[in-house]
Amino acid sequence: MIVEDGIVAGNVYDKYNTKNPIAAFLMKRFLANVEELVRMTQAREVHEVGCGEGQLSIFLCKEGRRIRGSDFSSHVIEKARTSAREKKCDIEFKVSSIEDLQPERDAAPLIICCEVLEHLPDPEEALRKLVMLAKPYLLVSVPREPIWRCLNMVRGKYLSDFGNTPGHLQHWSSQSFLNFLSTQTKVLTFRKPLPWTMALCQAPCPI
Numbered sequence: 001m002i003v004e005d006g007i008v009a010g011n012v013y014d015k016y017n018t019k020n021p022i023a024a025f026l027m028k029r030f031l032a033n034v035e036e037l038v039r040m041t042q043a044r045e046v047h048e049v050g051c052g053e054g055q056l057s058i059f060l061c062k063e064g065r066r067i068r069g070s071d072f073s074s075h076v077i078e079k080a081r082t083s084a085r086e087k088k089c090d091i092e093f094k095v096s097s098i099e100d101l102q103p104e105r106d107a108a109p110l111i112i113c114c115e116v117l118e119h120l121p122d123p124e125e126a127l128r129k130l131v132m133l134a135k136p137y138l139l140v141s142v143p144r145e146p147i148w149r150c151l152n153m154v155r156g157k158y159l160s161d162f163g164n165t166p167g168h169l170q171h172w173s174s175q176s177f178l179n180f181l182s183t184q185t186k187v188l189t190f191r192k193p194l195p196w197t198m199a200l201c202q203a204p205c206p207i
Contacts, residue, residue: 015027016053016055016056017055026193026194026195029193030141030193030196030198031056031059032193033191033193034056034059034060034112034114034141034198035063036191037139037189037191037198037200038060038063038065038110038112038139040188040189040200041137041139041200043065043108043110043137044064044066044109045065045066045068045108045109045110046065046066046067046068046108046109046110046111046112047067047068047069047070047106047107047108047110047111047112047133048060048067048068048069048070048111048113048114049070049098049111049112049130049133050070050071050072050098050113050114050115050116051069051070051076051077051093052071052073052076052080052115053076053079053080053083054069054076054079054080054081054083054084054093055083056112057069057080057084057089057091057093058083058084058087058089058091060112061084061089061090061091062087062089067089067091067092068091068092068094068106068108069091069092069093069094070093070094070095070096070101070106071093071095071096072096072097072098073095074095077093077095081093098113098116098120098126098129098130099125099126099129101129101133103132103133106133107132107133107134107135108133108134108135109135109136109137110134110138110139111130111133111134111138111139112138112139112140113126113139113140114139114141114198115141115142115143116140117140117142117170118142118143118168118169118170118171119167119168119169119170120169120170121169123180124180124183124184127180127181127183127184127185128184131184131185131203131204132203134185134201134202134203135203136202136203137200137201137202138185138200138201138202138203139198139199139200139201140198140199140201141196141197141198141199142170142177142196142197143165143171143172143195143197144172144173144174144177144192144194144195144196144197145171145172146173147194147195148163148195149162149163149164149171150163151163151195152165172197173197174190174192174197177197177199178190178197178199181199181201184204185201185202185203185204186201186202186203186204187199187200187201188200188201188202
């Protein structure tokens with residue numbers, strides 16, 4: 001587990017490359033839902049904010065899209081660059097926190113931010129920045145609580161913390177997450193691939 005500036009960086013559990021057949025099935029459904037929502041936007045250019053080790057960016061690149069990725073952790077960005085080279089994917093990765101991203105250089109027709117907001121002490125401010133970057137679409141996902149923690153406990157993980165994955169500071173049910181997103185975006189549609197909540201949103205037009 002990598003911790004930088006008090007925040008867990010990257011994936012605590014390598015769900016993208018898991019050999020567990022149940023976890024692999026869940027990830028297949030997760031990626032299928034991501035692909036479905038991305039197709040709805042018809043966006044060919046994507047910026048993944050909080051890209052971690054770059055596995056989702058690589059998946060989208062192989063689907064024929066122009067991808068950029070950013071993450072606050074220099075360690076995971078280096079892993080992402082290595083993985084992209086190995087997979088022969090031309091992806092621009094850079095080290096940057098959400099707070100340091102700027103619309104004039106970092107905006108994209110589709111902003112993706114998956115498995116990030118639950119790690120942040122101020123998700124409202126992070127969402128505000130994501131909305132500024134989205135021109136106009138934003139796709140976000142978070143663990144669906146309390147199902148996420150229940151499944152962790154079923155597999156015997158993090159029992160002393162009632163199944164809470166290390167670094168998860170925010171805990172949303174599907175409805176509470178959609179309510180949270182609705183404070184700053186227009187939620188176009190959502191999906192609930194177990195054990196996540198995923199939403200495609202549209203940034204409001206500037207007045």
